[in-house]
Amino acid sequence: MQSLTTRLIVYLLFAQLVGAFLPWPVVAYLASVAERYGGADAMLEIYTYFHIQDLVAESLETSPEGAVRLAPTERLKLRADQDEDVRYAAMAARSTELAPGSSPELHSKLVAAKEADARVFRFHTEKGPDAGKWGVVTLMQTRSGPVYIAASGFRFHWLDVVHFVIRDKFYETVAFLVGWLASCSIVFLGLRQALGSLRRAAKAAERIDLDSMGQGIVATGVPTEIRPIIAAMNGALARLDGSVARMRRFTANTAHELRTPLAVMRARLENEEPSPLKNDLLRDASRLHATVEQLLIAARISENQVTIDEDVDLSETVCQIVADHSPLARRSERGIAVEGEERATIVRGNRRAIESVVANLIGNALKAEPPGGTVLVRLRPEGEVEVIDHGEGVAPGHRETIFEPFWRKSEATPGSGLGLAIAKELITKLRGRICVEETPGGGATFKLSFQPGE
Numbered sequence: 001m002q003s004l005t006t007r008l009i010v011y012l013l014f015a016q017l018v019g020a021f022l023p024w025p026v027v028a029y030l031a032s033v034a035e036r037y038g039g040a041d042a043m044l045e046i047y048t049y050f051h052i053q054d055l056v057a058e059s060l061e062t063s064p065e066g067a068v069r070l071a072p073t074e075r076l077k078l079r080a081d082q083d084e085d086v087r088y089a090a091m092a093a094r095s096t097e098l099a100p101g102s103s104p105e106l107h108s109k110l111v112a113a114k115e116a117d118a119r120v121f122r123f124h125t126e127k128g129p130d131a132g133k134w135g136v137v138t139l140m141q142t143r144s145g146p147v148y149i150a151a152s153g154f155r156f157h158w159l160d161v162v163h164f165v166i167r168d169k170f171y172e173t174v175a176f177l178v179g180w181l182a183s184c185s186i187v188f189l190g191l192r193q194a195l196g197s198l199r200r201a202a203k204a205a206e207r208i209d210l211d212s213m214g215q216g217i218v219a220t221g222v223p224t225e226i227r228p229i230i231a232a233m234n235g236a237l238a239r240l241d242g243s244v245a246r247m248r249r250f251t252a253n254t255a256h257e258l259r260t261p262l263a264v265m266r267a268r269l270e271n272e273e274p275s276p277l278k279n280d281l282l283r284d285a286s287r288l289h290a291t292v293e294q295l296l297i298a299a300r301i302s303e304n305q306v307t308i309d310e311d312v313d314l315s316e317t318v319c320q321i322v323a324d325h326s327p328l329a330r331r332s333e334r335g336i337a338v339e340g341e342e343r344a345t346i347v348r349g350n351r352r353a354i355e356s357v358v359a360n361l362i363g364n365a366l367k368a369e370p371p372g373g374t375v376l377v378r379l380r381p382e383g384e385v386e387v388i389d390h391g392e393g394v395a396p397g398h399r400e401t402i403f404e405p406f407w408r409k410s411e412a413t414p415g416s417g418l419g420l421a422i423a424k425e426l427i428t429k430l431r432g433r434i435c436v437e438e439t440p441g442g443g444a445t446f447k448l449s450f451q452p453g454e
Helices: 004-019 023-038 046-061 076-082 104-115 159-168 170-194 196-206 227-272 276-302 315-333 351-369 421-429
Strands: 060-062 069-070 086-091 120-124 133-144 145-152 312-314 337-338 346-349 374-380 385-390 433-438 444-449
Touching: 004 170, 046 060, 046 076, 046 133, 046 145, 046 159, 069 086, 086 104, 086 337, 104 120, 104 133, 104 145, 159 170, 170 276, 196 351, 227 276, 276 315, 276 351, 276 421, 312 315, 312 351, 315 337, 315 351, 346 351, 351 374, 351 385, 351 421, 351 444, 421 433
Parallel strands: 337 374
Antiparallel strands: 060 069, 086 145, 120 133, 133 145, 312 346, 374 385, 385 444, 433 444
16 A cells, blocks of 8 residues: 555554454453353353354244244254254243253253243253353244243354344444445545645646756645655755756856857868868867757756747748858758748747757758758748758667767767757757658658747
């Protein structure tokens, strides 16, 4: 039982059952002990007598002449086999003769009970092999009329208590079970209400992530015993918030400091004589610049320094990025083209974040595209962008892990493995989606989707 509610309910209801039923056999047992040592008036074996009395009553028959006789049923015979010392007898209230089938040694007890006009007559055997044993005579209304039934020498069995409950306490037991079920419902509803504050605290904890820094778990209404745990959790969250804030500030500062040397390096490379090495260095510098821009805008979005709910013309933004990459594509002996840019497509997000993600994907596509090939950037009116290359593609088993930080296809693959991870983080913050599929004929198609703008 992992649930605290379930544990409390089970323990409480079990306690009710024990409190309702355990006292009967316990009191009877204690009375039985007292009978042996102090002469108490009740014994555990009284439940056994009630059982045997009913078995004898079931065995009574009436002859055509109206005489009562005892014809033991199979159940009475089985009980007699279990208790070798048991004796039982019956005598009609209007007669002084034993019913045929009775134990003759009990005749005097039946006569004594009748003479005393007793409905219940208890006795001890003082002579013979049964000396020291006790028995009971009761006047009982049977199908043969009023009959005195006697029994002695019996031994207690726990099933006799079950018989007693069914025989004499059936309606009380049913009433208790109905009340117990009602109690189950009341206990369940009460505990559910009492523990509602814990469920609310758990839901509040589920909403805490790296994008909701500064939040804690409210302890209002939480039981006193649980408050130290919540206080400890809030303390741990506060320390984590401080660590994350320092990490984000470090990332933002590092990215900001890298922008200037990267810009200087690109400017110097632009002034160099054309060569394959220059083209490779420019492409690498462009990819580094895109990664730094992604880190910087991701940190600013996390710190709520910029909005992610502005309307952005996706067509204009993508066409501008493609135009910026066209010289690099030509120097790399590759082409780049745009499809579907005829009309404006407004999406909701942040322009710099969208630029960073698209630039990262285009840079990766130019790297993957074979020389002489063309990278295709397709715009769809639903606020979707597809960046299509015709390189080696991405294996189906890597289409999820490719977006994990520091993932690379092999150790020989250049790069840090951060670009796509940061791109996915940015798209998630913009409430968009990114995925990769196979390009028909070979290659990879990266798909971006954004929330439509107003």
